[in-house]
Amino acid sequence: MTKTIGFLKETAKGEQRVALVPETVQKILDVGWQVLMEPDAGEMAGFPNSAYPEMMQLAKRREDVLHGADVLVGVHALDAADVAELRDDAVVIGMVSPYTNQQRFVDAAAKGKTVFSMELIPRTTRAQAMDVLSSQASVAGYKAVLLAATEAPRFFPMLTTAAGTIRPASVLVIGAGVAGLQAMATAKRLGANVTGYDVRPETIEQVKSLGAKFLDLGVEAVGEGGYARALTDEEKQQQQDNLKKHLSSVDVLITTAAVPGRPAPRIITADMVKQMKPGSVIVDLGAEGGGNCEPTEAGVNKVVDGVRVIGPENLSATVALHASEMYARNVWNLLSLMNNEGEFELNWEDDILAGCAVTRGGEVVHPAVKDALEAHQGGES
Ligand code: NAD
Secondary structure: OOOEEEEOOOOOOOOOOOOOOHHHHHHHHHHOOEEEEOOOOOHHHOOOHHHOOOOOEEOOOHHHHHHHOOEEEOOOOOOHHHHHHOOOOOEEEEOOOOOOOOHHHHHHHHOOOEEEEHHHOOOOOOOHHHOHHHHHHHHHHHHHHHHHHHHOOOOOOOEEEOOEEEOOOEEEEEOOOHHHHHHHHHHHHOOOEEEEEOOOOOHHHHHHHOOOEEOOOOOOOEOHHHOEOOOOHHHHHHHHHHHHHHHOOOOEEEEOOOOOOOOOOOOEOHHHHHOOOOOOEEEEOOHHHOOOEOOOOOOOEEEEOOEEEEOOOOHHHHHHHHHHHHHHHHHHHHHHHOEEOOEEOOOOOOHHHHHHEOEEOOEEOOHHHHHHHHHHHHHHO
16 A cells, blocks of 8 residues: 655744755655645745645645554654654654653554654664764754854954954864864864863774864774773763863854763853853854753853854754755655665564654664653652
8 A cells, every 4th residue: 555654844943944855755655656745845945835845745734644644754753743643553763852741752662653863863874874863963063163254253264354464263173073174174163273072082083084184182982883982980070171171262152062961061061161262152053952052041142251152953953954855865765764665564584664753653762761651660660
């Protein structure tokens, strides 16, 4: 039977992206599956209804998509009211935030839904084309620098003019993962003097290959799967003591440090912000996870001790067209694993599908989500 892939207009605050763009809808139609879209789903991302293939079905109302979809694809995609309207055996695919409010998955499983989390796709070479953490982080890294450049009371490049010579801005990027490296590359393109810092030694070469300097603070913290681990209290102190000396020469600080499944590591204290030059700017990409900087508040742009501190939320949504295109390609590559010569099939032998399934057969199956649920239940008893 022909499967119907549905997608909706996103409802989360500030969300402008769409899960499927015209190019990916066409690819799904070419497989022989049907696509059902809520009217204006792509409008905020720059894709009006008329940009989508005519062969696709444009629903009349949101409910029609929810009732008609065998597979619901979303940017976020786990709104309880939406899930309640879906067919019992529906499949849900999206960035479902597996580390928060795990009760949602218990409820979805109880209603027979199979939920795939785009965030939990294993970060293996085969899964790179589906890696939304990378695609969306790279958008956020780029936009963080533009935000800083807009707010900074100075130029980024060196300028030689009749009114004198302007020195280039000095930009420090903490965290040289996907977002951090993109931020360094973007700041370099704007002509700034760029320095990068990370606790994983393999990033030294990556930072230098962008033409940026590497700041060595003498702390190494490699954890599992090539990620950073949380620092010990002594390491944190050493990092802060050494970083303090450098901060007084920084005009723009972009922080992107993260440890998977944990709150953002607190690297910059309020005291350290006081030592920065008046007029300097901090963009803290860790804001939603509690902030890499003590004064950061998610969603707030404020001045603290003469320093502008910006804690953006959902930054990749603000570059909605390209972020949607990248996200939709990631989703399409995952959907391709569910295509067996035109038949929609969930092959549980596939390590990518098995690795990103949160619920299956009425149960929560992902170990990280199960652990969080058990810890929560343990806390209640
Ligand atoms: P992330 O968003 O989890 O973290 C961002 C950066 O913060 C990381 O580089 C981390 O080392 C750094 N960090 C953490 N704590 C810190 C601290 N206290 N001080 C300074 N820096 C700190 O990471 P990410 O960008 O998603 O990816 C990081 C790693 O994953 C890289 O090794 C990357 O190459 C790898 N990766 C692999 C694949 C793949 O194979 N498919 C895809 C993407 C990324």
